[in-house]
Every structure is written in structure tokens, then in C-alpha cells.
Amino acid sequence: DAGVTQSPTHLIKTRGQQVTLRCSPKSGHDTVSWYQQALGQGPQFIFQYYEEEERQRGNFPDRFSGHQFPNYSSELNVNALLLGDSALYLCASSQTGRLTGAGELFFGEGSRLTVL
Amino acid sequence: AQSVTQLDSQVPVFEEAPVELRCNYSSSVSVYLFWYVQYPNQGLQLLLKYLSGSTLVKGINGFEAEFNKSQTSFHLRKPSVHISDTAEYFCAVRVAGGTSYGKLTFGQGTILTVHP
Numbered sequence: 001d002a003g004v005t006q007s008p009t010h011l012i013k014t015r016g017q018q019v020t021l022r023c024s025p026k027s028g029h030d031t032v033s034w035y036q037q038a039l040g041q042g043p044q045f046i047f048q049y050y051e052e053e054e055r056q057r058g059n060f061p062d063r064f065s066g067h068q069f070p071n072y073s074s075e076l077n078v079n080a081l082l083l084g085d086s087a088l089y090l091c092a093s094s095q096t097g098r099l100t101g102a103g104e105l106f107f108g109e110g111s112r113l114t115v116l
Numbered sequence: 117a118q119s120v121t122q123l124d125s126q127v128p129v130f131e132e133a134p135v136e137l138r139c140n141y142s143s144s145v146s147v148y149l150f151w152y153v154q155y156p157n158q159g160l161q162l163l164l165k166y167l168s169g170s171t172l173v174k175g176i177n178g179f180e181a182e183f184n185k186s187q188t189s190f191h192l193r194k195p196s197v198h199i200s201d202t203a204e205y206f207c208a209v210r211v212a213g214g215t216s217y218g219k220l221t222f223g224q225g226t227i228l229t230v231h232p
Contacts, residue, residue, distance in 0.1 A: 040224075
């Protein structure tokens, strides 16, 4: 059973460019959340997608946007990249409605973005 | 809003010694509590969680944590550590109930280094 997979694993961009990161959730999961983990920091919640809609959003500007597809996979898009966007971007999936697993997220290994 | 404070940024210990990683949280509503571990260049793995019931929670790899509501703490312990426990550990909270399955608030992390 494949876990959460993310691509690409590493990428380098320059300021002002745009980037798209991709995530495939664990089999059977229908909800995808995205986190940003800056160096030396804990992950910070960006947003969550369920039924192809953004359900919750953290304190991130509109430059950060996302999408969820009918097969539950998801993309994170960041426009007008800033140096401060350099971070590890983590995708996590979960199965909504499973009370026994409430809050348990399965994380991918992340996409490390470097902005020069 | 919720916040999490991990009181130690780094904890060095010798192999087979006991260890405690401290976590305090702040929230005006009931929360679920989690500990995650992150090995170098990997995503986050759930160690244990507290949803309700017994305040002593046992997790994987011999770790356990105790929920103390009066002190708003959720400290992680292991009676005897191994070299392989060297990693970064994150405490996290989520609002209990509702549909906030994806939104975890993380602490800054504690780097546990086990020396031979």
C-alpha cells in the first residue's frame, strides 16, 4: 500500500517565478492538507482540501493556492516566489469521518523548495 | 487559537538513559494532542495521540506521554533510548471534534540526540 507521495522531491526557483507541487494521498484517503516547514521550525498549516474544495486555510497569502482533483490528488501552487518561501512543503492525507482515527494524518516526505 | 510550546530545542542523552521531551499547549477549547517524529530527510510519523480517556498514552517504539489538563502539558517519555531514536520530535494539537481533521498546530520541535 503506497503511502503519501509527493513530487518533485527537490526544486530550485528564482524570485518571482511560480511553482507547482503535487501530492497523491494514501489509498483510501479523501482529504489532503498542505504544510510549510521552514528550516528549524515546526510545520505550519497552509490549507486543507476535501471534495475538491478548500475547507480551511491558515495564515498564508493568496499567492498560495491549491487544487484537488476527482481522484483526491492535490496540487499546491505558489506565485511570485519570495526568498522566504524556501521551505519543505509537506502534504498530509486523512480519511474524513473516521472517528477512531480523528486527526491522524499521514505525511509524505515533502518537496524541498529553494528560492534564489 | 491554539499554540504549542516545546520547552527544549535540543536534548542530548546517552544510550539506554531515560528521556523526557516537554510540551505545553494553550487553547480555549478542548484539543486532541499528538507527538510526531521526523527523521532526517523524511516526513512526519505519528508516535502517539491523546483523544480522550486514560491520560497515559502509549505509542510506538516504546514511547509514552501523559496528558495533564491542569498544567496543559503533554510530555513525551521513554525509559531507555536507543541510537535509532535520534530525530526531531514535534508536539501538535488539533481542536477536538468538528471537521478540523487536517489542521494541526505544531510546536517548534525538539532535536533528540542519543550518544553511544
